Amino acid sequence: MPVSDGLARRVVDAGRRCSLTTSVLEEWARRGTPKQIEYLAGYLEAERDSRDASRRAQPLGRCGLPAPKTFDGYDWSAVSWPDGLGREDLLSLSFLERREDLVLMGDVGTGKTHMASALCRLACDRRPGARFFTASSLVMRLRRARDEGRLDREAAQIGRAALLVIDELGFLPLDADGARLVFQVFADAYERQSVVITTNLEFSRWGSVFGDDQMAAAVIDRIVHHGRLVQFKGESYRVRHALM
Template sequence: MNPVSVEELVQAGRAASMTASVISEWAHKGTPKQREFLYELLQAEHESRTASRHQRLLKAAKLPALKSLVGYDWTSVTFPTDYGREALSDLDFLDHAQDLVLFGDVGTGKTHLATALAAAACLRGIPARFFTTASLVMTLRRAKDEGRLDKELGSIAKNQLLVIDEFGYLPIDSDGARLLFQVIADGYEKRSLVLTTNLEFKRWGTVFGDDNMAAAVIDRIVHHGRLLQFRGQSYRVKHALMK
């Protein structure tokens, strides 16, 4: 019998979806050295599949940039008394479909933190999606115009974490406000929302153009949510070339 080629092994590996019974059978047939080789092979395959899944999730998240919690400057952030950096970094809020509002001054790290949380979720195998408020409204409006709004909402709903960045930076018309409200309301107690804004709650009615709609959104977010406050000088201004 001719030796099995590398190409044949690759083809067989691609075709195989191994079961526990097959692995057990061949492990019992093998020598200790062969079982060690088989174990290392399966570990390498697992690591490769995990890395590929993480990369797929990062691509699907459509992050504006790949950010990390490592080295993040926390000096501008004030946490609630019952919540801190360790719990946030552990992503424990995702396990309970809790929300976060990152509120405060421009340039103090809100978007960086929201992006880093989404990236961390993807690297743990948790689906996440990043939108600016304007891009989310535009995506929903286009889907509605093309008769595929339900499909788009279903796609967004597959994510365990939704980031909505720059809430309140641009005005939203009434139709866009209703679509945004639908996304937030649909996610209530099902998935986590991270929302960045420089508007205090009392001014959210100016974004939705309807105080009642804003109140309904706030009611849902504060029920299972926490407020992180950001104060300080803009990082971009501090490090700007133009003085």
């Protein structure tokens, strides 16, 4: 029984994704019985899917998410959207193409970090790439890189991702050295990456985070130029579901 053109094409299409030689695939796609070719196509498709999964896992591994989240079941009720940005815009990641920044600002426990983490997951799955840091972990990473003489290389790696998340800005004040290191990250990212910041502090209080009102103003100036403010208000999710 001759092999159908559709079955033969399955073998070729799957094999080409595995970097196999087209002429060899076309020859072997017609050598066996339909059951044999079905088996071969299934194998090659499994190999293709495995490689695709590995490629998706690599960006997520580099991202640094402490606990990867998704938007499945996400509670949007605390979110107040700015003009020109809504849920569909966010989920499409169109802001990454425009290198726009987002400041997720508001009450503790209302879903800011969850949203930022889920955005990282989307960016990794769709392969623009993302990096996730808390403000304190970013300072420690940069300080260690500087002490080891590889600060430029570390900054370049951070700068390769389309999306950079800085979580918990304002939960702990930065010392003068840490503030300078974080400021340089913002300066490097300006108009080159999208930065998503989560914070519980209004802009007027960022001077207390950086220990310098002028430095805070310089950071805010860069963020608001191509940025949008997404506000969160409501009761903490953790408090609502607490055992106490």
